[in-house]
Amino acid sequence: MKETIFFYLFGGIALLAAISVVAQKRVFYSAISLVLCLCSVAALYMLLDAPFIAAVQIIVYAGAIMVLFVFVIMLVDPFSAAMLRDKKRYLRYVAIALGIIAFMILVPLLKSYSPVFAPGNAEPAGGSSMQHLAQTLFSTYLLPFEATSLLILAAIIGVVVLAKRQPEKK
């Protein structure tokens, strides 16, 4: 009962914040709405027994990534509003209509969803405790985990090379 109330509360906040991300005219307000949406989704992760993912969501997503976004918005935003003119207004209505159609197709599909791997068929996993998560991450998924560190290194080098001020060419 309590879980239902919290699901609808945080789900509703997440959905409204997501709509606000799309509806806002100014990019900065979109970014703030996205922070709200990410935090509500983190609350939903708590409901789903995933405290580690919820913490990472707050720290990495709502913290680090959104700070990056806000920095870039502050670097470039004052000029952006004037330069954005809506050339293709009709596209907006096409997109919203397509979204509604996709919604009407997908909802019956999801409602009639019957999992191939029902909870009983799956191998016993020992719950979703943090210890089990860490053990799986550092044994079964060790190679992907190391690959992500390589990916991050590549991203850091790429960003430095890209954003570095190019020397003046004659």
Add this chain to the structure above:
Amino acid sequence: MELSHYLILSMLLFLVGAVGFIIKKNIISVFLCLELMLNAVNLSFVAFARHLDQVHGQIFVFLVMVVAAAEAAVGLAITIVLFRNRNTLNIDDADSMKG
């Protein structure tokens, strides 16, 4: 709470993000909508992980977050370079590849 509730919420978030991805003109707004879609997919991953009583879904969410962080960093660097060279953030103005 049933699995389908979380899936429908995840789908709604994804659709809102997809619609925004199409209608937005500012490249940073497009990035924000991209993050929204990734987030919706993460929600369904965690919902499935709980439903199946396994942790593999949560590990996938962890990996998706890492990729999202790298993607955001590189994308925003490209945005800054685009703004510096073209003095625009409109995605319709970055069309020199004629894609």
